[in-house]
Each structure stands twice: as C-alpha cells, then as structure tokens.
Amino acid sequence: MRTTTVVVGAGQSGLAMSQLLSARSIDHIVLERDEVAHAWRSERWDSLRTLTPNWQCRLPGHGYAGDDPDGFMTALEVANFITDYAKATAAPVLSGTTVLSVRRADDGYLVATDQGAWHCRTVVLASGAFNRPKVPAVAGAVPSGITTLTPFDYRNPDQLGEGGVMVVGASATGVQIAAELRRSGREVVVSVGEHVRGPRAYRGRDIHWWMEAAGVLDERYDEVDDIVRARRVPSMQLAGSDERSTFDLNALTRSGVQLVGRLAGINDGRAQFSGSLRNKCELADLKLGRLLDTIDDWAVASGTGDGLPAPHRFEPTAVDAAPRLDLDLRSGEIETVIWATGFRPDYSWLEVPVLDDKGAVRHDGGVVDSPGMYLIGTPFLRRRKSSFIDGSRADAEDLVCELTSFLDNRASRRATQHH
Amino acid sequence: MTTTDTPVDNGVNVEALLGARTALTGAPEAAQFQWRASCEWQNGTHSRSTVEGFFGLGEEQRHRTRHSFDADHPEIFASQDNGVTPVEYVLVALASCLTAGVAAVAQNRDIQLRSVSATIEGAMDVRGILGADSDVRNGYSDIKVTYKVDADASPDDIKALVAQSQKRSAVYDIITNPTNVSVEVS
Numbered sequence: 001m002r003t004t005t006v007v008v009g010a011g012q013s014g015l016a017m018s019q020l021l022s023a024r025s026i027d028h029i030v031l032e033r034d035e036v037a038h039a040w041r042s043e044r045w046d047s048l049r050t051l052t053p054n055w056q057c058r059l060p061g062h063g064y065a066g067d068d069p070d071g072f073m074t075a076l077e078v079a080n081f082i083t084d085y086a087k088a089t090a091a092p093v094l095s096g097t098t099v100l101s102v103r104r105a106d107d108g109y110l111v112a113t114d115q116g117a118w119h120c121r122t123v124v125l126a127s128g129a130f131n132r133p134k135v136p137a138v139a140g141a142v143p144s145g146i147t148t149l150t151p152f153d154y155r156n157p158d159q160l161g162e163g164g165v166m167v168v169g170a171s172a173t174g175v176q177i178a179a180e181l182r183r184s185g186r187e188v189v190v191s192v193g194e195h196v197r198g199p200r201a202y203r204g205r206d207i208h209w210w211m212e213a214a215g216v217l218d219e220r221y222d223e224v225d226d227i228v229r230a231r232r233v234p235s236m237q238l239a240g241s242d243e244r245s246t247f248d249l250n251a252l253t254r255s256g257v258q259l260v261g262r263l264a265g266i267n268d269g270r271a272q273f274s275g276s277l278r279n280k281c282e283l284a285d286l287k288l289g290r291l292l293d294t295i296d297d298w299a300v301a302s303g304t305g306d307g308l309p310a311p312h313r314f315e316p317t318a319v320d321a322a323p324r325l326d327l328d329l330r331s332g333e334i335e336t337v338i339w340a341t342g343f344r345p346d347y348s349w350l351e352v353p354v355l356d357d358k359g360a361v362r363h364d365g366g367v368v369d370s371p372g373m374y375l376i377g378t379p380f381l382r383r384r385k386s387s388f389i390d391g392s393r394a395d396a397e398d399l400v401c402e403l404t405s406f407l408d409n410r411a412s413r414r415a416t417q418h419h
Numbered sequence: 420m421t422t423t424d425t426p427v428d429n430g431v432n433v434e435a436l437l438g439a440r441t442a443l444t445g446a447p448e449a450a451q452f453q454w455r456a457s458c459e460w461q462n463g464t465h466s467r468s469t470v471e472g473f474f475g476l477g478e479e480q481r482h483r484t485r486h487s488f489d490a491d492h493p494e495i496f497a498s499q500d501n502g503v504t505p506v507e508y509v510l511v512a513l514a515s516c517l518t519a520g521v522a523a524v525a526q527n528r529d530i531q532l533r534s535v536s537a538t539i540e541g542a543m544d545v546r547g548i549l550g551a552d553s554d555v556r557n558g559y560s561d562i563k564v565t566y567k568v569d570a571d572a573s574p575d576d577i578k579a580l581v582a583q584s585q586k587r588s589a590v591y592d593i594i595t596n597p598t599n600v601s602v603e604v605s
Contacts (some may be wrong), residue, residue: 266597275595279585286579322561 003027005403006111007124008102010036011081012059012389013377014126019060019089024404030126031113033098036086040079041127046156047180047261048075049240050092052208053171057389059085060396070206070242078389080290099127103351108372110154120408122372122403125350125361129378129387132345134199136168139339141266143329147336151177154338157184163335164188166271168263169257171234174340175247177240182255189327189334190252192277193262197284197317198236199246202292203299203308207238215343216291216315217385218394220364224380231380234342249281249317260323271331273323281317289313345378366399374399431509431526449477465491465501506559510539512590517564520584530576533569 005021007014010032021028032038048059055069057078062085064073068375073081086093100112108121133150142148147161151173157180167178174190182188198207209218224230239247249259261277294311299305327333347355354362354369362369365382376395378387385391438481452475458468471485489502503511514537525532542560547555569579585591 007537015517119447267597272597276591279582279591282582283586286575286582289575 001116002119004120004407005029005122005124006031006102006109006118006120007126008099008111009126009128009377010075010086010091010095011039011126011128011377012037012085012118012398013392014095015082015086015089015091016059016122016392017124017126017356017374017376017400018091019062019085019198020396020400021403022089022091023060024400026404026407028092029118029231030093031097031099031111031118032093032095035083035095035237036091036093037079037082039130040075040082041156042193043152044075045118045151045177045180048176049073050078051235051238051240052390053206053240056212057081058393059389061391062088069301071242072105099349101349104370109352121323121407122374124399124403125347125368125373125375126377127345127347129345131346132344133339134342134344135339136263136341137379138263139337141269142337143269146329146334149336149338151338151340151343157181157186161335162186164333165336165338166191166334167338167340169193169340169342170237170249170252170259171340171342172236172238172247173217174338175237176200176239176251176338177338178252178257179247179255182252182257187333188252188257188258190249190257191260191263191271191273191363192249192280193274194234194280195249196234196236196240197248197314198242199248199288199314200238200244200289201246202295203311205308206244207236210295210298211291211300212385212390213304214295216294217383217388217391219384221380221382221386227380231378233379249284250315253318257345258324259319260327262325266329268330271329272351273325273327275323275325277323278319285314286315320417366395367402372403372410374403423557427526427529427531429526429532430520431523433523435527436523437527451475461489461501462499463491464498467502487520489567493509495556506541506543509559509594510541510562513540513562513588513594516588516590517566517581517584520588521568522568524580524583524587525572528576528580530580531571533571535566535568535570536564537564539564558596 004026005028007017007028007030010030014030018028018030043376049072053070054064054066054073055201057064057073064081094115097115100114102123103110105119105234108119110122111118111120111123133152135150139148154177165181166189167174168191168192170192178188178190200207202210221227237247239245245251253259259277261274262280264274265270265272296305296311299308347359347361352370352373354373356362361375365377366375368375375381376399377392380386382395383391386395452473454473456468456470458466460466468488468490469485472479472480472481473482488508490508491501491504492498492504493500518535518537521535522532539562541559543559544555546552547557566581570577570582
C-alpha cells in the first residue's frame with residue numbers, strides 16, 4: 001500500500017499534523033495501535049487532569065468549547081476532546097494497527113504493521129514521549145513483600161494496602177500521587193531529587209496564563225543556552241484542580257507528607273537518601289524566583305500589572321533541620337513504593353539509524369536526521385511548550401511546512417532530472 | 420554585572436572548561452579519570468600521604484610537584500597531633516570543591532567576585548568511632564557550610580551561585596551520596 005505520509009500515533013500531535021496535511025491535500029494515514037487518544041484513556045491514574053487550563057488546549061482549528069475554560073479537563077475529557085477532533089477533521093486514522101518497524105526504502109520509508117505494510121515518502125513520529133515509565137536500576141533491590149507500582153499501574157488509592165507509601169520522585173506525577181494518597185489517610189514519604197516548583201496561581205492569574213503571556217512557553221529551542229539540559233527538565237509540580245491548589249513541597253509537608261532526599265541506593269533492604277535535599281529545594285526556590293521575576297518584569301513592561309495584586313514571593317521550601325537519610329524497607333513502615341521517576345519514549349520499532357547513544361531521536365527542532373522524517377510531541381522539541389497540547393498545535397504548523405518543502409524539493413528535483 | 424567596563428575576571432578559564440565539556444560529550448573514554456594517593460604509616464595514628472600522578476584524557480598525568488599530607492589525631496585523643504585529622508581533610512575537601520565551583524560559576528555567569536570565604540563545621544559524636552554505641556555512626560551527623568560572598572551581584576544571584584556550585588560539586592556528591600569503596604589486602 002502507498003501513501004505520501006505515514007503519521008505514527010493518533011494522539012494530539014499526530015492528529016494536529018493530520019489536519020494540517022489534509023488542509024494541504026497531502027495524502028496520508030495515521031497509524032494507531034489502539035484507538036485515538038489511547039494513552040489519555042488508559043495509561044494514567046483516575047484523577048489525572050491537565051496541568052494546563054482548558055482555554056489553553058488548542059489544536060489546529062479546534063479549541064475547548066466547554067463551559068469551564070479556566071478549569072482543567074480530566075484525562076477522559078481530554079481523550080474525548082481529541083477523539084472529537086479526529087472526527088471533526090475526518091482524520092484518516094487506522095486504529096488497531098501496530099507499527100512493527102519503520103525502515104528506509106527506495107525513495108522514502110517502508111512501514112510494516114500488523115495490518116500490512118505501507119510505502120511512503122515521509123514519516124511523522126507522533127508516538128509520544130511518555131510511552132514507558134522510567135524505573136531506576138535500584139528498583140531491583142526493593143525487598144520482596146513490598147508492592148511496587150509505576151504511574152502506568154497506579155489508578156487510585158483503593159488499589160493499595162493501608163500501609164505507608166514511598167513515592168520516589170517529586171515532579172508533577174509524584175506530587176499529585178503523594179497528595180492523593182495522603183488525603184486517603186496513608187503515611188506518605190516522598191523522595192525528592194531535582195524538581196521544578198510552581199504555584200497554580202500568581203497575582204490572581206493562572207501560572208500558565210502568565211507563562212504564555214510573557215512569552216516563556218514560546219521560547220525557542222535554538223535560543224536557549226543548553227537545549228539538552230532544557231529538554232530533560234521535569235514537569236512543574238502542578239495539578240489541575242477546581243480549588244486551583246498549589247502542589248509544592250510546602251503543601252505536601254503541611255498535609256503531613258514526609259520529605260526525604262533523592263533515593264541514592266538500597267543496601268540490605270535499607271533505602272538510602274541523599275543529603276542534598278536542602279540544595280535541591282533551594283535550587284527549585286531560586287528557579288521559581290527567576291520565573292516570577294520574568295513575569296513581573298513583563299507585567300510592568302506590558303502594563304498588564306496595573307490593577308493586579310502586587311508582586312510577591314512564596315515561602316522558601318521548608319526542609320527539616322536533619323532529614324532522615326535512610327529507611328528500613330523491611331520494617332513494615334512502607335508497604336508500597338511508587339516510581340514517579342519519569343517516562344521515556346519507545347522507539348523499539350524505529351529501524352532507521354536516528355537514535356543517539358541515550359536512545360533519543362537526533363533532530364533539529366523536529367526535523368529528524370533522516371530525509372523526510374519528522375518528530376513531534378516531545379519536551380522542548382521546538383518550544384518550551386512542545387509537550388503540551390497547544391505546543392503540538394504550534395509545532396505541527398511549523399513541521400507541516402518543513403514536510404511540504406521537502407516534498408516540493410523532491411518533486412522539483414525529479415522534474416529537473418527528467419530534462 | 421560589573422560597575423565598570425572591565426571584563427569579569429575571577430581567574431577561571433571558563434572557555435577551556437566549556438570546550439572540554441563539548442569535546443568530552445562525545446568521547447566518554449577520554450573523560451575517565453583516576454585520582455590517586457598513597458599512604459605510609461609513620462607511627463601511632465600518624466601517617467603521611469602523597470599525591471603525585473593521576474590518569475585522565477587517556478594518559479598518565481602528573482601534578483607540577485609532589486604533595487605530602489600528614490594526618491594524625493590530636494593530643495586529647497592521646498595522640499601526637501602531627502597533622503590534621505582525616506575528618507578535617509574531608510571538611511577542607513568540601514570547602515575547596517565548593518569554593519572552586521563558586522568561582523567557576525561566577526565566571527560563567529559574568530559575575531565579578533571580590534571575596535569569598537567559607538566556614539565549615541562538622542558535628543560528630545565520637546562514641547561512633549570509639550565503638551561505644553552501635554546506634555551512633557562513625558562519620559559526621561551534620562555538616563554546615565556558611566559562605567560570605569562579596570560580589571557584583573544581587574543576594575539572590577549570589578545564593579544561586581552557591582546553590583549551583585553544590586549541584587556540580589564532586590565532593591558534595593561524594594559526601595551526600597553513597598559510593599562503593601573496596602579495601603583489599605594484596
């Protein structure tokens with residue numbers, strides 16, 4: 001079977017590209033191993049909501065049309081939003097089609113699937129950045145008898161025994177799950193490494209409103225000092241909630257969660273925590289200060305600050321004078337360990353030599369290091385907001401131009417060759 | 420930010436460091452270093468350690484001169500005080516590493532340092548090393564470092580310098596995280 005473009009993945013990124021390809025009459029299909037927005041439907045916990053307010057969930061030609069623009073959709077609502085988009089754009093999605101391999105072939109690529117193979121000139125990798133949980137090697141040393149879960153396994157507190165929980169990781173996933181488990185009455189310990197602190201609201205506006213208005217979310221990949229580092233920055237400690245609560249470490253501490261340093265090792269059943277907790281918290285506090293400085297400066301320059309509550313800063317993160325450095329996992333204090341230690345993409349099916357030694361795709365702002373191949377939907381791909389829904393929209397608009405130019409150049413080269 | 424137009428100079432060749440970082444990103448073998456010391460017992464708790472050579476960038480390297488370090492226990496430990504205690508060397512190591520880091524980060528961030536001084540205090544319950552109480556650890560229960568920095572920068576920027584120095588410090592990592600140590604008899 002032949003087409004011009006194969007898009008791998010029918011999530012928000014793949015569908016954004018699809019709509020723009022359709023608008024340019026570029027023949028394409030969207031291959032989806034399950035159904036549209038599968039990851040939103042099936043791969044996260046029950047209470048997950050967007051980190052970004054609903055008004056900021058924009059896809060090409062399609063925005064949030066519900067009655068709570070300042071609220072935060074649930075994962076299921078996002079899945080429906082994306083599914084509605086697929087219908088509204090008549091996206092050529094082939095569901096239940098798993099990509100087995102993508103290889104270079106003749107004048108493009110050969111995409112083998114469990115429903116047959118496709119020849120195409122161009123490929124868009126829209127399979128997502130968060131396909132698998134990252135679990136540290138130290139997980140192998142957790143004593144048997146302790147239940148361990150990843151964010152892919154965790155659904156809600158009722159799944160767990162009543163005993164204590166150690167949540168490893170304090171970025172968006174970790175703080176949300178820790179807060180939820182603490183509300184359920186369990187003892188919770190959170191192991192904290194590098195993290196990004198952020199309030200839900202500042203001076204009466206949502207933090208994402210500020211970041212968009214002040215241009216922070218549009219910062220370009222080729223304008224930051226160290227893009228490799230910037231792409232590894234973890235998700236801000238945010239959650240979407242009706243109460244617009246802030247989920248920083250102080251909020252966790254006030255609710256009775258115990259903070260410990262980064263999990264540095266497990267020896268003989270004893271978990272060891274780094275003595276660097278104070279430094280990690282200070283780095284996060286300083287980084288938040290810089291973000292709020294940027295916001296306040298922009299508010300002055302744009303006149304937006306007039307009439308808003310005055311600038312202020314948040315309480316420094318409170319850290320115990322002597323945080324505990326170890327925890328005996330055999331003592332019964334902890335019954336469950338949840339690895340909120342990040343996610344990674346799965347490119348096991350990508351048989352084109354575009355992966356670096358860390359398994360990441362080599363690309364320049366989404367233009368992959370293989371002719372006619374594009375990547376979309378990964379953190380800071382082209383912009384700071386690239387992994388957000390609105391980022392998929394903006395990046396798709398750029399990348400469809402790249403793809404179109406590529407096809408046009410190919411066509412004109414072919415045309416000149418025939419003379 | 421400087422008050423005059425003279426370029427910031429904290430004495431750190433940041434271009435060389437950044438160049439090394441780029442060069443070594445793709446060359447992990449060249450980045451493998453081995454630091455060394457040898458130690459000779461003198462008498463009692465007194466030993467003398469020497470540092471001369473190390474391995475890095477693919478070959479054996481040498482310091483400009485050979486350095487010697489006497490270590491001992493103090494008189495109140497019924498010893499001779501021929502040198503500082505090993506645990507004091509650790510405090511020196513941490514302070515040195517963090518201070519070098521402050522200078523490097525300041526250079527990289529175009530901040531002129533005028534003076535940087537640190538005091539460092541390590542609390543220790545000696546019942547640990549005396550074997551008098553197995554609930555007491557041998558090492559420090561707490562280490563506190565206090566920096567006084569005079570620089571052309573805001574208090575937040577200075578705090579950020581010191582925080583970043585910890586983030587990239589070898590000795591800070593060695594002390595705050597576990598490290599495998601094997602000791603053999605040949």
